[in-house]
Structures are given as C-alpha cells and as structure tokens.
Amino acid sequence: MMAPSERMALWADQARATVVVTEKDVLIFAPLSPLTYVADLLRGGLGELRFFPAWIDALALATFAAGLLTLARHLHHRRDRAL
Numbered sequence: 463m464m465a466p467s468e469r470m471a472l473w474a475d476q477a478r479a480t481v482v483v484t485e486k487d488v489l490i491f492a493p494l495s496p497l498t499y500v501a502d503l504l505r506g507g508l509g510e511l512r513f514f515p516a517w518i519d520a521l522a523l524a525t526f527a528a529g530l531l532t533l534a535r536h537l538h539h540r541r542d543r544a545l
Contacts, residue, residue, distance in 0.1 A: 496526040 492498045499519040506512040512519070 493522075496523060499523050499526075 499514070499522045502512050502514050503516065503519045506516055
C-alpha cells in the first residue's frame with residue numbers, strides 16, 4: 463500500500479481489517495493456480511526444497527495448458543458460429 467492508512471477511504475480500512483487468510487486457505491487454493499507449479503519448479507531449479515515433486519509440477523502445468531487451450535478453442539469456435 464503506497465498511501466498512508468489515514469488517507470484511505472473508510473471502506474478500504476474496513477475491508478483490510480476484515481480479510482483474514484489462514485494457512486489452511488492457502489493450502490486449499492494455491493494448487494488451483496498454475497503459478498504455484500511454476501514457482502515450485504523454479505525453486506527446485508535453484509536448489510531449494512520443492513513442495514511437489516517435479517513430475518507433478520510438469521503434469522499440472524501441462525494439464526492447465528491443455529485445459530486453457532481447449533477452452534480458448536471452444537470459445538473461439540463458438541464466437542465464429544455466432545457471427
């Protein structure tokens with residue numbers, strides 16, 4: 463946050479005070495992001511301890527890529543049929 467908290471709007475102050483992210487939340491939602499697996503591979507490549515084995519990271523990234531490409535193809539074809 464770049465602005466001093468006394469200059470924030472009241473709603474922003476209240477929102478900041480009510481958002482609580484626990485470690486359990488991170489463990490549930492982090493595997494839903496492809497960035498988790500990229501960061502894990504990079505961490506392992508730098509000699510640090512990985513959270514997942516490298517083959518799981520690679521498989522997850524390939525799955526995300528295939529899924530997103532399939533979704534993009536479907537949406538692209540659907541748009542073409544609508545025109």
